[in-house]
Amino acid sequence: MNNTTTKRNTTDIVKAGLAKRYARERRFKLMGVAAVSISMAFLAFLLISIFAKGLPAFQTTYIKLDITLEKKSLGLPEEPTAIEISRARYDKSIKKALLAQFPDVTKRKEKRMLYQFVSSYASRQVADALVADPTLLDTTASLWVLADDEVAALARQADYTLEKKDKQTEITRARIEELKAENRIETRFNWLFFQRGDSREPEAAGIKGAIMGSFYTLIVTLVLSFPIGVAAAVYLEEFAPKNKLTDIIEVNINNLAAVPSIVYGLLGVAVFINFFHLPRSAPLVGGIVLSLMTLPTIIIASRAALKSVPPSIADAALALGASKIQTITHHVLPLAMPGILTGTIIGMAQALGESAPLLMIGMVAFIVDVPTGITDPATVLPVQVYLWSDSPERAFTERTSAAIMVLLIFLIAMNALAVLLRKQFERRW
Amino acid sequence: MTKTAETTSSDTQSRNSQLLAEFKETTGNVRVTEPKMRMDNVNVHYGDNQAIFDVNLDLGKNEVLAMIGPSGCGKSTFLRCMNRMNDTVDSCRVTGSLTLDGEDIYAPEQDVVLLRARVGMVFQKPNPFPKSIYDNVAYGPRIHGLASSKDELDQIVETSLKRASIWNEVKDRLDAPGTGLSGGQQQRLCIARTIAVSPEIILMDEPCSALDPIATASIEELIDELRQNYAIAIVTHSMQQAARVSQRTAYFHLGRLIELGETKKIFTNPSHELTENYITGRFG
Numbered sequence: 001m002n003n004t005t006t007k008r009n010t011t012d013i014v015k016a017g018l019a020k021r022y023a024r025e026r027r028f029k030l031m032g033v034a035a036v037s038i039s040m041a042f043l044a045f046l047l048i049s050i051f052a053k054g055l056p057a058f059q060t061t062y063i064k065l066d067i068t069l070e071k072k073s074l075g076l077p078e079e080p081t082a083i084e085i086s087r088a089r090y091d092k093s094i095k096k097a098l099l100a101q102f103p104d105v106t107k108r109k110e111k112r113m114l115y116q117f118v119s120s121y122a123s124r125q126v127a128d129a130l131v132a133d134p135t136l137l138d139t140t141a142s143l144w145v146l147a148d149d150e151v152a153a154l155a156r157q158a159d160y161t162l163e164k165k166d167k168q169t170e171i172t173r174a175r176i177e178e179l180k181a182e183n184r185i186e187t188r189f190n191w192l193f194f195q196r197g198d199s200r201e202p203e204a205a206g207i208k209g210a211i212m213g214s215f216y217t218l219i220v221t222l223v224l225s226f227p228i229g230v231a232a233a234v235y236l237e238e239f240a241p242k243n244k245l246t247d248i249i250e251v252n253i254n255n256l257a258a259v260p261s262i263v264y265g266l267l268g269v270a271v272f273i274n275f276f277h278l279p280r281s282a283p284l285v286g287g288i289v290l291s292l293m294t295l296p297t298i299i300i301a302s303r304a305a306l307k308s309v310p311p312s313i314a315d316a317a318l319a320l321g322a323s324k325i326q327t328i329t330h331h332v333l334p335l336a337m338p339g340i341l342t343g344t345i346i347g348m349a350q351a352l353g354e355s356a357p358l359l360m361i362g363m364v365a366f367i368v369d370v371p372t373g374i375t376d377p378a379t380v381l382p383v384q385v386y387l388w389s390d391s392p393e394r395a396f397t398e399r400t401s402a403a404i405m406v407l408l409i410f411l412i413a414m415n416a417l418a419v420l421l422r423k424q425f426e427r428r429w
Numbered sequence: 430m431t432k433t434a435e436t437t438s439s440d441t442q443s444r445n446s447q448l449l450a451e452f453k454e455t456t457g458n459v460r461v462t463e464p465k466m467r468m469d470n471v472n473v474h475y476g477d478n479q480a481i482f483d484v485n486l487d488l489g490k491n492e493v494l495a496m497i498g499p500s501g502c503g504k505s506t507f508l509r510c511m512n513r514m515n516d517t518v519d520s521c522r523v524t525g526s527l528t529l530d531g532e533d534i535y536a537p538e539q540d541v542v543l544l545r546a547r548v549g550m551v552f553q554k555p556n557p558f559p560k561s562i563y564d565n566v567a568y569g570p571r572i573h574g575l576a577s578s579k580d581e582l583d584q585i586v587e588t589s590l591k592r593a594s595i596w597n598e599v600k601d602r603l604d605a606p607g608t609g610l611s612g613g614q615q616q617r618l619c620i621a622r623t624i625a626v627s628p629e630i631i632l633m634d635e636p637c638s639a640l641d642p643i644a645t646a647s648i649e650e651l652i653d654e655l656r657q658n659y660a661i662a663i664v665t666h667s668m669q670q671a672a673r674v675s676q677r678t679a680y681f682h683l684g685r686l687i688e689l690g691e692t693k694k695i696f697t698n699p700s701h702e703l704t705e706n707y708i709t710g711r712f713g
Contacts, residue, residue: 242519312556316619319514320569320626321546330568331558 050408054401060190060203061152062144063118063179065097067126069137082131090126094118094145101184102175113168117175119146121192121204144186149203149395151176156187160394193402197370198384202395205388207403209370213283213363213378214352214410220287220374221294221351226344228291229298230333233340236299237306238328257296264293265360273361280362281377289357294347301343305336338425345418349411355382381407441711448703449683456701457690461489465630465660466511466548471525473506473515473684480506483525484686486679488630493652493661495675495692497668499707502681504664508632511662512548513541529630546573549628553635555615557607557622562599565607565618566590569626585625593621594651613644620651624659631655633663637670649674668708672696680704 067090071080074088095115099105105114122145129143130136153161154169155176161169179185196206240246268289272278278285309332317327333340358364363379364387371378379387381403388400460467464487473481480503488494488511496504506515513534515521527534534544546569557565566586569575576582586603590596595617599610607618616636623631633652637645652661652674665671671678671692678695680688680703688701699705706712 310556312552312554313558315514315517315552316556316558316622317568318517319512319545319550319552320572320622321542321544322568322572323542326572330572335559 050401050404053398054403054405056153056156056158057193057395057398057402058190059152059156059187060192061147061155062186062188063147063151064142064144064184064186065094065101065118066140066142067093067097068140069093069126069130071137074137076137080134080137082134085130085134085137086127088127090123091120094122094126102178113171116148117151117172119148119201119203121146121199121201146192146203147185149201149393152187152203153394155185158394193399197368198366198379198387199368202391202393202399205396205399207381207384207399207406209367210379210381210384210403211406212371213286213367214380216283216371216374216376216378217286217290217358217363217380218348218352220284221290222344222348224288225291225294225298225347229295229344229347230302230340232295233299233302233306234328234333237303238324238332253296253299257300260356261293261354262356262360264289265357267292268357268361279375279377281365281367281379282375283363283371283378283380284374285361286358286363286378286380287374289361290351290354293354293357294351297347297350298340298344301346302336302340305339305343306332308339309335338422341421341425342418345414345421349414349418352380352410352414353382353407355380355386358383359386381410441706445682445703445706445712448701449685452685452687452703455485455686456688456704459485459487459686459689461487461492463490464488465490465530467526467528468511469526469528471507471510471523471527473503473510473524474520474522475518476520480684481510482684486686486689488660488662489677490660491656491658492677493656493663493675495671495678496662496664496681497666497671497678497707498681499712500666501683503684504679504681505634507681508634508662508664509550511630511632512545512550514545514550516541546626547628548630548632549623549626550632551616551619551623551634551636554639555612555619557610557615557618559606559608561604562590562607562610562618563603566621566625569622573626575626589621589625590618592624592655593617594647594654595621611644613640613647616640616644616648617651620648620655624655628659630660630662633661635664635666638666645670668696680707682707 069090071078074090074093076084076088080088098114098117099111102114105111125145126143129141147155151172154172176185192204193206194211195208196204197209199205236246236249240249268285272285272288273280278288313331313335314327317331318324322330358380364383365377365379366387367377367379369376385400385403385407388396388403391397466488468484468486468488471481471484471486472479484507486507496508498504509515510523510527511534515523523535529544529547533539534548558568560568563586566589567576567582570582570585576585587596587600590599595614598614599605599618607615610618616639620631620636637648640648649670652663655661663671663674675692677689678692679686680695680699680701682703688695688699688704690700695704696708699708
C-alpha cells in the first residue's frame with residue numbers, strides 16, 4: 001500500500017515537471033541554433049564581401065598594339081643575343097605605336113596621358129615576346145600588351161568608374177570604344193597574378209612572391225618545430241619523471257601557447273638578427289620565429305595524442321621484451337601519429353596566417369623578386385595582404401581581397417588535410 | 430531473511446579481520462623441489478600503501494600455479510612483479526628476493542628486456558597490436574632477432590599459432606588485422622604472440638575474464654597443453670577455472686599469501702579458515 005502511494009506520487013511529480021524540462025531543452029537547442037546562425041552569417045558576410053571585392057583582380061585587360069621594332073632605333077646590333085634583346089628598352093616603340101593608334105593626339109599634355117594607357121610592364125612583355133621569337137625584329141609586330149589598371153577598370157565598367165564623368169575619363173572611354181571596335185582590347189584571366197612578385201603597378205603585381213615566401217617560411221617552421229615538438233612531447237610524456245620541475249615545464253609550455261605573437265617577433269629581432277646576424281627579411285628567420293610560436297601547439301597536441309594511446313598496447317610490447325624506445329617507436333608513436341599530424345597541421349595553418357612577428361623581423365619590405373631560397377628577402381601572404389591594403393589604388397584594394405582569397409584557400413586546404421588525416425588513420429582497438 | 434544474511438556477512442567480516450590479525454605464516458608447503466622461480470619475503474609498496482606482505486612462493490617447472498583471492502588481494506600485483514611489469518609504475522617499490530633459475534631478477538645487472546623475453550605475459554583484456562595477425566606474432570621474434578630468414582620467421586609464426594590452437598582459424602588471413610578477430614581469438618593470438626618468443630614462464634592475468642564460456646574452454650584446454658613446455662602462473666577470479674587448469678593453488682587475502690597447496694586439497698579440504706570462507710562463497 002505504502003509502496004503504491006509513493007509510486008503514484010513519483011509519477012505525478014515527474015509528469016508535472018516534464019513540460020518545464022522539455023521547454024528548457026528546446027530553449028537550449030534554440031540558443032545553439034541561434035549561435036550557429038549568427039556565426040554563419042558573419043562568415044557569409046566576410047566571404048561575400050571578400051569575393052565581391054577580390055574577383056575583378058583575377059581579370060586583366062590587354063591591348064593589341066602594332067609595334068615597329070627596328071634594331072637600329074632600339075640600339076641593338078645586327079645579330080643580337082637573347083640577353084641583349086631582353087635588356088633593350090622598348091618604351092619608345094610602345095609610345096610610337098600608341099601615337100600611331102591614335103593619330104589625333106598631338107599636344108604634349110595629351111601625349112603624356114596617352115602614354116599612361118598601357119602598363120609600364122608592357123615594355124617587359126615586348127622584350128619577352130622578342131626573346132621568344134627574334135624574327136619579329138625589324139618588322140611591325142601586332143602584340144598584346146597589358147593595359148593600365150584604370151583603363152582596365154573603365155574597360156570592364158567597374159562600379160566605381162560609372163560615376164566618373166570628367167573630361168579625361170571621357171576621352172579614355174572614347175579610346176576604349178575605338179579599340180573595342182577594332183577588336184584590339186580584350187579581358188583575360190590574370191595569370192600574371194600567380195606568376196609575379198610584388199610591383200608598384202597594381203596591374204603587374206602578383207602573389208607568387210608572397211606564396212613562395214610563405215612556402216619557404218613554412219618549410220623552415222615545419223623542419224624545426226615538428227621533430228623538436230614531437231621529441232619534446234615524447235620525452236615529457238614517456239620518459240620525464242613526474243616532479244616539480246616537469247610540472248613547471250608543463251605550465252610554461254601552456255603559457256607559451258598564449259604569448260602574443262608579436263613578442264616572438266621581438267625575440268627574433270633581438271636574438272636571431274641582432275645577435276646571430278641572420279639575414280633580415282628572410283624566410284629562415286621568419287621560419288625560426290614561427291616555429292617558436294608553433295612549438296607549444298605541437299607539443300600540447302602531441303602529448304594529448306600520446307596520452308590517448310591505450311596503455312595496454314605499450315604493456316603488450318613491454319611484456320614481449322621490447323625496450324622502452326622500441327615500444328614507443330614501434331607502437332605508441334605510430335598510433336599517436338594522426339593526432340600529432342593534426343596538431344602539426346593546425347599549428348602550421350596558424351603560422352601561415354601569422355603576420356605580426358614577421359613585421360618585426362623585416363618581412364614587410366617591398367620585394368619585387370620571387371624568392372628562390374630560405375635566405376632570399378621575402379614576404380608572406382598575410383603581410384602581402386597588409387601591404388596592399390595600405391595602397392590607395394583601387395586595383396590594389398581588389399588585389400588585397402584576391403590575396404586573402406588565396407590565403408583562405410591554402411588555410412582551408414590545410415585544415416581539410418588535417419581532417420582527412422584524422423579520418424584516414426583513425427583506429428579502433 | 431535479509432537481516433540474518435547481514436548478520437552472517439558482518440560476522441564473517443569480523444571473523445576474517447581476526448583471522449588476518451592472527452595470520453603469521455602461509456599454511457601448506459610453499460616450496461617445490463625444483464623451482465623455476467623462487468620468491469622470498471616479497472613486499473610491494475605503492476607509495477605509502479603496502480600491497481604485498483612477506484610472500485614466499487615457488488613456481489615449479491611444468492606446472493600451472495593458480496592464484497585466487499578476492500578483489501584487491503594483490504594477486505595481480507604479485508604476478509606483475511614476476512616479470513617486472515611493475516617497473517612502469519613510478520610509485521611501486523619491490524623488496525625481497527625473486528630468482529629465476531637462481532638469478533635475482535631485481536639485481537641491478539639483470540636486464541629487464543632479457544627477463545621479459547624469458548617470462549612472457551598474457552593480459553586480462555586481449556590487447557593485440559593494431560597490426561596484421563602475422564605481424565602480431567612476428568613482433569617478438571623480430572625485435573629479439575630470433576629468426577635469421579623470412580622462412581624461419583614464417584615457421585615461428587606458424588608454430589606459435591598452431592600451439593595457441595588458432596592456426597586453422599587464421600591461416601588464410603594472416604594479413605588481416607589482429608584487432609578484427611573475436612575476443613577469444615584475440616586472446617589466443619596474444620598467447621601465440623607470447624609463445625613466439627619461446628619464454629620459459631608464462632604469466633596470465635585473468636586471461637578469460639573478458640571471454641565467453643566457449644572461448645574460455647578453448648583457452649583452458651590450451652593452458653593444459655602449454656604446461657608440457659612452460660611454467661605457468663595464472664591469476665583468476667573463477668575458482669572453477671583454477672580447479673580445472675592448475676596443479677597447485679595459492680590463496681591471497683589482502684596482500685598475504687594465506688594458503689598454498691595441491692589444487693584438489695585446497696578446493697576439497699582447505700586448511701585455513703579464510704580459504705574455506707572464500708571458496709565456500711561466504712565472501713569474495
